[in-house]
Amino acid sequence: MNEKRINLLVDLARVGIIISITLALVFLIVFLASQEPFVAIYSFFIGPFTSIRRIGNIVEAGAPLMFTALAVIIIFRSGLFSMISEGAFFIGITGAMIAAIAWRLPFPLHPFGAILFGGFCGAVAALIPALLRMKWSVSEVVTSIMLNYVIQFLSIYLVNYHFREISSSSLASLLLEPTAKLPVIFPGTRIHVGILIALAACIVLYLFLYRTALGYSIRVVGDNQTFARYSGINAAKTMLFAQIIAGFIAGIGGASELLGMYTRFKWTSSPGYGWTGIVVALLAKRNPLLVPIAALFIGYMNVGADIMARSSDVSREVVDIIQGVMMLLIAAEALLGGFRQRLIVSAAKLEDSLKSPEIKLKQEKGV
Template sequence: MDSNKRIRLMVDLSKMALTILVALALVILIVLGTSSDPMNAFFNFFIGPFTSLRRIGNIIEAASPLMFTSLAVIMIFGAGQFSMIAEGSFFIGTLGAMIIAISCPLPPGLHPMIALLFAGILGAAVASIPALLKVKWQVSEVVTSLMFNYIVQFFTVYMLNYYFRETSSSSVASRLFLETSTLPALIDGTRIHFGVILAILLCILAYLLLYRTTFGMKLRITGDNITFANYSGIKVTKIMILAQIIAGAFAGIGGASELLGMYDRFKWTASPGYGWTGIAVALLARNNPLMVPVAALFIGYLNVGANIMARNSDVSSDVVVIIQGIIILMIAAEALLNKWKQKMIVKAANQDTATGGDGANV
């Protein structure tokens, strides 16, 4: 590895460590300021998630949907687009999976596969709308995707209320899913399900797509400099649309996987927001699909810790939202630690020239 790459990696890792440190320091401050028994809160937050197999399972379960949505975010942002549609695609995916799970009797094995597929198609279709509007009429994909997320959310809740609701129950929930539709659990004593394996497979697939195919290279070129991509003869509109369609499919499949792996009824009355958290995970993973599982596990750990703390102490689980906000802010701060990085690069170049290397580029 050449010195510039090593420096960049070192700065990236330091930045990540600093981010996490600052976030945790802030949590400690908040807890110290609000809790009457801070040591109990800390214990529950930091150690709590590891105190039983079920809780460790919770971390992995929490990471699973985030992997799908952050992969979607990576595909979209990678193509230089800023569509926030991962949220809507995920939720329409849950709707698609519910429809298949309730009203389409199919043999086991095939049933969840069809549900995942249908959810992926719906997710892709929803994601393609902001993409097409942008290409056709230059409507900002940021605005349309944000608005579309609401339409998807209310449409899904409407479908639930008017077509799939359990009428004998007073709380809002769908009818029971057909037993053939659920994704199998993997480990006894937890709810870790087949969706986790699917998510990891998709991470690898997304990596191969981005770094081992011509499409991926064109996507990265388009994302980095669209003028240059166009000049090189790359069909940029095609790439932009395709990237968002693939992203939508990832998120939609994620919705189905979450619903069929974790629940036997559809119970959401609002979108769970995995699309938003997916952005934090994508940033934390430095847009590298292979880093997504690690980043998702970390955010999953924070979420589980916050929940345990909320249950067992007097601190609300909302602190986790503060942590995520700080993570996004600090990682998005491009200039953070730049001075240090510059210093190291200059030093390395000087050393190179001193030893007769070719560090100083003429």
């Protein structure tokens, strides 16, 4: 067995273990907490597939996660731990709201412009912690999280003071212009053009990372910044670019979520897609092409949790618990590390016994 095969085997085993633990956890929590565990379990696992509308819900739930997961992937790949995808997504929503209410444009141009503006807002947001880090080495982890709070309050302020629907008792913006809305593509669901943008973004980002010089530079910088500098790659500039791209993607994600799913801005706090995007990114092994699958899986669990909360006595926060546990398990690099080591040792021994010492010696000398 060669190393690639061993790694693949171990990775598969890891995914298996993680999913089993997650499932066991769902059962455990439900059976501990619920008077009607079977109803709850059924709603959670089967519920999402019981109607076209619900299947549509899975896709709808997955779409925003694809954007934030892509943002997280680019950020992590560049070697930073900025948590700005949450804030960039939310400011993207806000930017798109402004464009969708204030601008007067015909149909395809209006959503196009609004989404670009949302992306622009996201990029600016993502740039702030990155710039602070580049210029004065301020820890991007803490500043990005603080900035997420600032963005949340700033957005709500904008809605509350400048775009508020006066007649509404709860916080809601004015109606978005109909010309700005993203059309639905599957009748009977709310699946909208945003999902196509998300899928396209996954492919474009994959090509970007693996087929362009800038994508290459990002991978080098993320792997070893000292080496990047030494080879003549401008590490600081590359990282900044990565943040801008990530912020832009999260921003268009927020914008397309608003324009595809809502008629008004109604959020009273940041919706958390950025955080969930981390789980999706990790689940997709930081590979953009695997993001749709991972996002749909997490989307499915969220829809399941919603259905369960409506039809039984178990609240939907189960899904947050599960996501937390999954994140822990995926991040645990040493999980099954011993197993991998044993496989490699036995493979090395086998290889060794197949060779006579002379050949081995020659190989080591590179003759």
